[in-house]
Amino acid sequence: MAPTFRGQAPTWLWDSPRLRQALVDHELGEAVRLVREAAGLTQEQMGALVPGWNKQMVHRVETGARGTLFDIRGLLAWADAVAMPREALLPVILGIPDATVEISPSGHCDEEDVDRRTFHGTALALTAGALFPAAVAPVDRVGYAHLHYLQACTEELYARDWAIGGASLLRQATLLFQQTKNLIGEAEYPNRLAPDLLGVCANLGVCASFIAFDAGDLATARRLIQDARELADGTEDGSLRAHVYAIMALQSTSLARLSGRRGPAREALRFLDRAEEAARYEMSPKLRALINMRRATAAGLQNEEHTARTALRTAYRDLDRGPHPDDRPWFGFVTHAEVRGHEAQMAVDTGDFVRAASLYQATLQEPMLPQRNRTFYQAQLANAQLKQGDRRGAFKNGRSALTTLEESVGSVRALNILRPLRDLGDEEFADRFATVAVAMSREYRAFHDEWV
Template sequence: MGERMCPVCRKTLLSRYSGDPVCAPCARSSRGALPAVPVWLWDSPEIREALASADLPAFLLRVRSAMGLSQLELASLVGWSQSTVNRVENGERNTLYDIRELLRFADAIDMPRQVLVPLITGKSVTEYPAEGINADMDMDRRHFTGVLAGSLAAGMGWRSPIIPDRVDAAHIKQLKATIQRLYADDQRMGGGLLLSPALRQLTRVRRMLDEADFTESIGRGLLSAAGELCICAGWLAYDSGDQSHARQLFGEALLYAEHSGDERLRVNVASYLAMHAVRQARTRPGRAREALHAVAAGKDAARPWATPRVYGLLAIREATAHAVVGDEIACRKSIATAWREIERGTHEDDPDWTGFVTPTVLTYFEGLTAMTLGKPRLAVARYEHLLADASLGERNRTYYRSCLAGALLASGRRADALAEGVALLPDIGGSRRTLQELTGLREAADESSEFAYRYDRLLAA
């Protein structure tokens, strides 16, 4: 088959592997290479099924269970009593069969109204329309679905966040559950698809701090939660390739750590600031010194309480910064320190955010620092050893494979690198960070190659 020119831009040769009539950039608006952005973080087949069957007691119970809230905590969020929650869940009260109460409930837990569509259609839909629901009516269980089906009108979707007059422990618990859910979903779909809902939650928290009333202790907890959410959103921005936004969010998290007096949060922020500075040092070498300063600040904040896992994490960040400036001896010393700390095992006081600091992850950083120091063959060996671990999550495995592809290319094994690249591209999802690791491989690939075609599709999406 002969080569074809894109009929739109008349500049790009179409790959023989492409069935598209135009090139990847020209097809940007029509491609759906990535999964859809989640409508609501707590959405699930079970919640949709409960709505589709108009079983609102089950709907309420599943929402509360997903958020990890007690009846009393959910009651606090939505302005009910605990007994009301209990009776609604047991089917003894039809509170949610009043549309006004249902929409008030949705707004209170920051649920977009299109999540209620299964209640209208009787089907567990996978895509939501943009139409809305009219709240100006009363109804009972028997007539609810029929009347609701005829009440579509403008206004469904994300509304401006509803901010409570007074924040209590239940709101902080919901925020922490939201952060955990964001991290869990990140492992499935990548930061690019989750940044928007994370930023919406951050807007909510900022408004709580500015507009709501709370006690001093709740205020400190809210500041800490805001800092944790900034770190989470910063990571999602980092993973999606938005480094400027990531830097801003990590900086905001540091302010919340200082205002709350939360030393654990301060150390966590320092770790992420160091990570980000090291990445920026690829094009701005001076940022490596910034990373070392962040690590030093983290060590100072950690000294009164830190566990071996915490020191191991800071040693990893320190090693990557030393590698960027070419200090191999200091890098090896920091890697050795990290191994020594990690081999001391877990501790009951380990913060949740050190859970990823394992021998497997340290093996990855050995490969990363070897590449940075110009030793791609050593990096290949470390990455191959890492990928032999059957317990790796799929998203982490995909990222590590992209690192392996880069190391194979740098060590002169171009064909092996391209084969690895082609094989992993379908699994990238919303992680621009993983795609960026393959930039060098794209530059080395022939324009008409399968890898170039598939890479350009993802880049244009």
């Protein structure tokens, strides 16, 4: 499923300019239709999601029939059913489509700092909190419509992660994961639905964990992936369990690189052994390539050169087999270019910055590279060029990556790679870096204050 929003951090998962305008115009039936169609739901499925609704009610709402969604309780019942956060309703209150919430660092703001486009945290508490109380009614019974909707949310969350990165998505990813866990724990559902519900919840946890990792919060990422592992162990889905261990290996490899210790790299290799065991009956070439490219970088940090090279070659050969029906949508990023990016990281780890820069340049030639990954690899290219003494090339690529981070991508991982460039005395680059860092910090603070 392709992302449906570009150029601005979304307030929630199904955010779009058309949805915001419908809310501004109080065309609430149109808002329902836009969300339903974006999630791939039928009117019958949407009716099953909302307490007291059915297919006929959805039809009446979407066609603007009188006495349907013009009561605040009806609006909130629908918003709760689709996990729509209260701040996503700000366009209804303010009458402008790009209304957002800004968390004031000091907890207060001066009157002249507030305009009609930005609601600070204190104003939100007074207005949205009063008009749209935050209590979400628990769901008593879960059916296949809920499962279908959660699966659609999962695919959209992965797609948005590839497009805009972690800092912009962390809060809504953890919120959706927690709500789904609560659903599984408290609601009633048929026994035959349990494995699929556990699976979709585990997959949400996997995605949320990577989003936290990309947002620079390794501690939260590791907590989330542990939760996902417990859920995945309750399923018979080998591909899902393998994906969990591959994410755990990525995080351990990153910790090894940051700390300079060998222990986390050994841990990563143990996780990848478990991933291979889980995937032993899975036929997806992309899953095999994912495990092998992660093994290559972890083995490289252990100075196991033969193992690393063998795993790298195997990853390329896996992808040479072409697409397979067992390839899951969330493995879509696993391409020859992604393997090449891992090969470039291995060159960085061994100090071969000339080779690393060449490999990163080749990686960036891939036209279908997801925007978040493109920004990450461009920052990596700038870092490799700087380490080989090419300051001109480093600043060129560093500025390009920084521009994307200013405009649409919220990857703290990518921003951190640019820190050495920030410290070289270029005032303009340092100021731009600081502005992006403050914006990402504000987004993270909104998550941290609510969840940590």
